[in-house]
Amino acid sequence: MFGVNDIPKFFLAFFLVLPIISFVHEAGHVFFAWLMGGRNIKVSVGSGDVLFRLGMLEVRKYYFWYGLCSFDSLKRNHRLANILIFAGGALFNAIAAVVVIYLIENNTIQPNLATYQFTYFSLYYIFFALLPMPYPGGSSSDGKIILDLIRNKKQLGERTYRIQWNNEEKQWCVLNDDQELVQAFEDEEQALTKAHEVAQSNRPSRLINIKNGKEVEVQNYPRIPL
Structure with a gap:
């Protein structure tokens, strides 16, 4: 049951752990976009007005909510390349969660609230990223786009x-x-x-x-x- 004592845990998850998981997720997209020769790669963490920019990274006012990766002109703009790019976010979340679990099991780090929240919400991120569903406004989850690519639909309406x-x-x-x-x-x-x-x-x-x-x-x- 959620009680008053759990409120600080909520703030820890929402304002610290989730943004880190979001950053890891976007890093997965960036890695494969870079690998496939994407140009002008940019990452936005959060929404609202821009707080600061650091290279390709852009952090916005509501840094704990939303995130996206953009890039132009893929040199290897084929079906497999796009599948890897859209799967990269969930893949990096999975790798990060496995690494944390491995470090805990080998007593390299001690289990605590932050590590629990990190692994739990990483799985949360993976599930909703890969769940094939449309979003309001015409966008879609990574999973839906991957499914469309596997089905070989015409370049997702390109x-x-x-x-x-x-x-x-x-x-x-x-x-x-x-x-x-x-x-x-x-x-x-x-x-x-x-x-x-x-x-x-x-x-x-x-x-x-x-x-x-x-x-x-x-x-x-x-x-x-x-």
């Missing part, structure tokens, strides 16, 4: 955006996934900037530049692991 020179109008056209015009520009760099903006805000997506009848991938924006 959209393709293109910029193409229109010889008749003498303009660079930004086209959406249905080959419909988003916006036209006289300058190629302006068209590229707009295309990057649209593709990045509609992950997962690819950005392609069509020159001399050939399609060249400029960048890909994979779905963000949570």
